[in-house]
Amino acid sequence: MxxxxxxxxxxxxxxxxxxxxxxxxxxxxxxxxxxxxxxxxxxxxxxxxxxxxxxxxxxxxxxxxxxxxxxxxxxxxxxxxxxNHSLKIPAIDTTTLADLDRVKEKNSALQRLCIPDKIVNQKKIDSILKKNNFKEKSIIEIGQKCSTYIYKNFTYTKGITNIETTVDEILDHKKGVCQDFAHVLLQLLRSAGIPSRYVSGYVCSNNSTLRGEGATHAWVEFYTPTQGWLGIDPTNNVWTMDNHVKLSVGRDFNECxxxxxxxxxxxxxxxxxxxxxxxxxxxxxxxxxxxxxxxxxxxxxxxxxxxxxxxxxxxxxxxxx
Known part of the structure; x- marks a missing residue:
């Protein structure tokens, strides 16, 4: 707490x-x-x-x-x-994309949050997913591996992007801040067929070493049929917990x-x-x-x-x- x-x-x-x-x-x-x-x-x-x-x-x-x-x-x-987040990480969950498809069929709101943006470099997104064998993993594993990929391969750099920077541009220079990494993670998860939404809020370091403190922060929530919406922060590669204060959610930055x-x-x-x-x-x-x-x-x-x-x-x- x-x-x-x-x-x-x-x-x-x-x-x-x-x-x-x-x-x-x-x-x-x-x-x-x-x-x-x-x-x-x-x-x-x-x-x-x-x-x-x-x-x-x-x-x-x-x-x-x-x-x-x-x-x-x-x-x-x-x-x-x-x-007060009672769980620091989600419970063990073997729910697959096939399980998720059965739920999405009955929920148009979830289907809307599965549609990736149309970008030039979609092949790069598909390649990242293929390298991680996403079709053979649980929904939670896909979310965690995509977050880890961004954390390891993209550099946190202020001042080189703005609210109009596209996913294609971020993929090219592999640098940016929290909202950029959130948009890349959304593109990955939606391309895999997982309902995902952008979250606007704050990260409060509280003696830990989290990037993004002292500014509005952004992360992603994705949906699982068994545990509902789970928050993950690709800028810091952590599940959301006591350090994260949520303001609003939407399809992307523009909606929140x-x-x-x-x-x-x-x-x-x-x-x-x-x-x-x-x-x-x-x-x-x-x-x-x-x-x-x-x-x-x-x-x-x-x-x-x-x-x-x-x-x-x-x-x-x-x-x-």
Missing amino acids: ALFKIVHITKYEYSWPIKESINEIRLFPHNFDNQEVLQHQLLITSNPKVEISTDFYGNSVGNFNILEPHQEMIIESQILVRV SPVKGSFKGIAKQNLSVSVAISYEDGRLFEEKNEVKLKKVSDEAQRQIDLLEYQLQLQMRQQQQQ
Whole structure:
């Protein structure tokens, strides 16, 4: 059993005032047998009303708008959570893919989570599975071997990928972070016919040496007919346990992104995310990350350049007066 206080701050900064910011957040930790949410508070710029609903996967989703012009938006989530996983690893289970097929026939939701993405380098995925003789192994063995393959053959490297990096790109350079490794593992498991889903959350090292602490973390859950959804973390090659705090699940990152939205206006935006984790023994781990965002279009860039030129011209005229 472990108790964590987690403060997650998402900060958007805009080069020019924007308005009518429309946002969707999945920052509400799951409350289930192994994870008890003791406190949760949201603090958002302008204190907008947050409408909360439940999505297809059972995640709590918040939606809010900020209508007035602003050049900064901060979303702060404060969580106090107790995690208690009675099992560090799954029970011995000889359930096979054939056993799983009989269950999938009656469950369209599981079938949807078995469909791999269409990628150029699918032969590489198929080769990895073939080398591991996946057809002759139990579902749990397949999951564990695929996670181990990623852990041993891919290098944990920050700053070279972003939320738009494809599985093909990750397979080419074999480097990335937790969300990249989760997407590769999803492709492997789904190509084997195993229902799998992306998990967004936090990893709280708690004196162990786990990669990904101090930022939002990602791992994978896959389905077995006998034990339900089992979590495995390919970044650290461990089954999820007391160190993992779950926020949301979905088919991929896009379906369980902690924060996403749009706005009216022409401006460049900078995004930074900081996560601070407080432990029961008084230790505090905090890290801030600058997030790579999609480049603005050429037309938007021309308009931004024009606005900046007009501002510089206006300042020169004021100085000459």
